[in-house]
Amino acid sequence: MTVDLLGLTEQLCEIPSVSGAEAALADLVEARLRASPGRLRVERIGQNVVARTEFGRAQRIVLGGHLDTVPANGNEQPRRDGDVLHGLGTTDMKGGLAVLLALADGLGNDRARFDVTLVLYEGEEVADEHNGLRRLFEESPELVQGDLAILLEPTGGWVEAGCQGTIHVRAVFNGARAHSARPWMGRNAIHLAAPLLDFCAGFEAATVDVDSLAYREALQVVRIEGGIANNVVPDRCEVIVNRRYAPSRTLPEAVNEVVTYCTDAGADHVEVLNASMAAPPNLMNPLIAELTGVYDLPVRPKLGWTDVARFAAHGIAACNFGPGDPELAHTADERVDRATLDACLAVLELFVGIRAKR
Numbered sequence: 001m002t003v004d005l006l007g008l009t010e011q012l013c014e015i016p017s018v019s020g021a022e023a024a025l026a027d028l029v030e031a032r033l034r035a036s037p038g039r040l041r042v043e044r045i046g047q048n049v050v051a052r053t054e055f056g057r058a059q060r061i062v063l064g065g066h067l068d069t070v071p072a073n074g075n076e077q078p079r080r081d082g083d084v085l086h087g088l089g090t091t092d093m094k095g096g097l098a099v100l101l102a103l104a105d106g107l108g109n110d111r112a113r114f115d116v117t118l119v120l121y122e123g124e125e126v127a128d129e130h131n132g133l134r135r136l137f138e139e140s141p142e143l144v145q146g147d148l149a150i151l152l153e154p155t156g157g158w159v160e161a162g163c164q165g166t167i168h169v170r171a172v173f174n175g176a177r178a179h180s181a182r183p184w185m186g187r188n189a190i191h192l193a194a195p196l197l198d199f200c201a202g203f204e205a206a207t208v209d210v211d212s213l214a215y216r217e218a219l220q221v222v223r224i225e226g227g228i229a230n231n232v233v234p235d236r237c238e239v240i241v242n243r244r245y246a247p248s249r250t251l252p253e254a255v256n257e258v259v260t261y262c263t264d265a266g267a268d269h270v271e272v273l274n275a276s277m278a279a280p281p282n283l284m285n286p287l288i289a290e291l292t293g294v295y296d297l298p299v300r301p302k303l304g305w306t307d308v309a310r311f312a313a314h315g316i317a318a319c320n321f322g323p324g325d326p327e328l329a330h331t332a333d334e335r336v337d338r339a340t341l342d343a344c345l346a347v348l349e350l351f352v353g354i355r356a357k358r
Contacts, residue, residue: 003102005095005341006085012094013078013087019068019126022047026067029101029120038107040118043143047122048132050143053107053115059287060115061352062146062316063103064133064307065096065153066124073332083338092329095336096152096322099345106354113353119144124307128274133307137314148287149311150348154324154336157343159292161213161319163302163309165251165278167243167258168222171196171267177235186233190226193237196265197221200241208246211281213301215246219261240273244304247278254278276305279312281319288319295347297321321347 017025026047033042033051040051047067069089078087085095100118107116121132128134136144153160173193178186203219219241226237243258255275262270282288283299292299302308308318323344324336349355 003105005098005102005345006083006338008098008101009090009095009336009341010078010080010085012097013085013089016076017067017069017089018071019123019130022067022122026120026122029067029097032101033104033118036104036108038104040104040107045136045140046132048136049120050136051104051118052143053112055110055112055115057113057115059148060117060146061287062117062119062144062149062311063100063348064119064121064149064151065093065100065322066132067097067120067122068125069094070125070330075332075334084335085337086333086335088334090336091154091324091326091334093152093154093322093324095324095341096154096344099152099323099341099348102345103348103352103354106349109354111354116352117144117146128276131307133310137310141314146316148285149308149316149318150291151306151308151318151320152322152344153306153320154322154326154329155320156325157297157323157340159288159297159299159319159321160302160326161281161283161288161299162210162215162247162279163306163320164215164217164244164246164304165249165254165276165309166305167245167255167275168273169241169243169258169262170271170273171239171241171262171265172269172271173237173239173266174268175233175235175237178233180231180233183233186235189234189237192266193224193226193239196239196241196262196267199261199265206246208248210246210248210301211283213281213299215248215301216303217246218242218244219258245278247280249278251275251277277309277313279309279318282317285317288317291319291321291351295350297347
């Protein structure tokens with residue numbers, strides 16, 4: 001079956017699906033998968049749609065993509081420019097969803113050498129509590145089990161191996177309130193936070209080699225709150241610090257490190273807001289090695305966190321591979337082109353075995 005992937009991506013982009021409003025797109029995806037010529041068992045849990053083959057193969061590949069987008073930035077409506085589609089979600093990641101839906105149509109024959117699970121889920125772009133994949137692992141883990149997971153995040157045709165871990169902490173500095181005309185009678189909490197700000201501003205992030213891939217770490221202050229009025233010395237300041245760390249460290253090690261940074265800088269209290277483990281590259285995993293080697297795909301580290309870490313936490317090797325330039329994700333200039341979509345689908349069809357090599 002020949003599918004116009006660019007047209008399908010445009011159809012998906014015409015249905016708004018900003019995080020929290022994925023229902024209409026989930027309805028379309030569910031209906032299309034149920035009508036697909038692929039031999040699929042389709043289940044819906046909330047705004048999460050899972051389609052599975054039951055061929056009885058020895059191994060199962062999980063292919064996943066999120067339904068939601070970030071809020072629009074003047075790019076709500078998709079528009080064509082020849083073989084290039086512009087608009088919200090074209091890069092991240094409705095082009096990848098189109099590839100998944102097209103792949104589903106090819107699962108009607110008996111050539112596939114793996115069983116295949118397609119997972120299209122909600123809430124990836126927002127707080128972890130809303131992540132549909134997290135819900136599936138908690139409520140129906142059997143639906144997302146496999147020997148390898150490939151997330152169709154935009155990678156520009158590269159395999160982006162593993163991912164960084166991410167940690168957010170709140171560092172609290174307590175002072176004493178006073179009139180700003182008599183500051184010596186109080187203690188300025190914002191000023192007390194200066195050593196932490198200086199430390200983060202001057203932090204020299206390491207580049208850590210893991211399986212010959214260079215993961216560049218980061219430490220950034222991403223938010224600061226303090227003060228109640230322009231004539232009052234503030235008695236409280238909260239600094240939110242984000243740490244991105246390489247998969248060479250365990251999550252407890254990384255959390256302890258960033259908490260220590262904050263306490264050594266004088267914070268009175270440090271609260272871990274969220275902490276997500278990193279995912280190892282797993283380049284020696286036989287299936288990942290085949291994907292990269294047989295199809296001659298370039299490999300680089302994933303700088304950022306994706307749900308490959310969620311699969312890794314459940315003992316499932318995972319990587320990112322999808323259409324679209326990752327540097328365009330979340331920008332006003334999101335776009336994807338026909339050749340990139342077609343190339344991604346061709347690789348996955350060959351890997352799964354539903355397209356014969358020429």
